[in-house]
Amino acid sequence: MISFENVAYSYGGGELLSNVSLKLAPGSFHFLTGPSGAGKSTFLKLAYAELIPTSGRVILFDKDVTTLSRDDVARTRRRIGIVHQDCKFLDHMTLAANMALPFTVSDRESSAQDMEDLLGWVGLKHLADALPPQLSGGERQRAALARAVIVDPDIILADEPTGNVDWEMSLRILTLLVELNKMGKTILVATHDLNLIRQAKAQIQARVLRIAKHRVQLAGADL
Amino acid sequence: MRLPTAKPASPATRALEVVPPSGPTAWLTTFTAGAMTFLCVFALALSLASGRLANRWSEALAKTATIRLSAPAEQVQIQTDAILATLATTPGIASFRALDDAETRALLEPWFGPGLPVEALPIPRLIQVVEGEPPYDSEGLRQRLAAEAPGALLDDHTRWRRPLAEAASRIRLLGILSIALIGAAMAAMITLAARAALATNAEVIHVLRLVGAKDSYIARAFVRRFTLRALTGAAIGAAAGLIGVAALPAADAAGGFLTGLGFTGWGWLWPLALPPLAALVAFAATRRAAFQKLRELT
């Protein structure tokens, strides 16, 4: 689905990530962890073609990202559900309209039933008409997750989906992700919440990638 | 419970909604398009009128010619007869007529006042020639006249017709150039406005790209907006311009240049073509600006 071959990335200074080689198999569940500023968000951006590697190759759905046209990138992103660290909503549109955005921009209709089910799934039915700035951090993150899955993507990339919610809410979001994984979706979650990772490992087979010294390595079973 | 998104909205309307409303500067594009179209109506009226004028002058002057005979007194009648005989046998002449003294006096009166003793002055005889269809060969006629009546001079008005017609067609060219410049200026202004709007909405565009919007989808939202604004403005401008032209005093019989400024017949349709044309200019300019800017932004 997604594979990195000797990928390096730098924002202009020294290399932030170097020599990264890994594959995300279909149906797998990965965590990506590492200290703040290690490059977790950068890694995810490479995985949805927002950034192009400075060297090496990133392969998305069997295609090298450097060969993708701008329209190809748009089409590829419709197959990847992304939960951004800062959610990325359009503040002038209602929550429901924001959730439907991936449908809207591909000139497709979302069925009202699907929308309602999804809002119920993330527990935001009562806030469908609210504007994003009126939502709490946790509500925004659940809405972001709902938007990420609305087009039924093959892959879900979540950047700190439990960044500013309490433990209770973290568990709810984790449960949603685990459910999606059980439905066959490939999942990659960037987090530095080790408790969350432990909790997940109790429920499913999850692997942990750790960014240290500019490398991305598979962490051992010891956590 | 029905959700807001469940409302049937056409994809095009929603494409407009994903970009936030642009606030108080939106009407500037409409105003610019309106003002430009207003000016364009007058440039159009100018070029159509000067085109008509050039034709009218050419035609009216081409139809008639004058033969001027200056000869010693005893020769005048002989040469006049010779000229008339020549004209009678020249093909391509509809009619001809020697002006009598009274007519000559009437012609000269504005310059010399009434009571001019025509007989006592060496005033040339004038013979008016009206061209036929097909017209006579003026060079051939000139040569025959030179042989038959050495004092005769054929003046077919080309001498002063040409500069007049040239001036008129030059004015027409200036009118067309003005229309082109107005169009280009409108394209430039709309490009600037569109680029500003795109820059203002950089974050919105980024989000749209992240959820899988193609450039064409994002461009559409802006292109529709600016095209509609230009169309509205141009429609108002064209209407105002037409009212202005229609309110000009009607062309009188004298058909002077200024009073002839306006539209006639099918000419009234030209200004109606301006709003769609302005929309087309806005469409092309915004589209170009959008695709360019989108590549810069993401």
Ligand SMILES: Nc1ncnc2c1ncn2[C@@H]1O[C@H](COP(=O)(O)OP(=O)(O)OP(=O)(O)O)[C@@H](O)[C@H]1O
């Ligand atoms: N656009 C950018 N230009 C230059 N440097 C950047 C840019 N984006 C990120 N960086 C730098 O790259 C490093 C990694 O950033 P990144 O956002 O990937 O970290 P992260 O692991 O996601 O951190 P966090 O856990 O705080 O979200 C940081 O030092 C950051 O300052």
Ligand SMILES: [Mg+2]
């Ligand atoms: Mg980050």
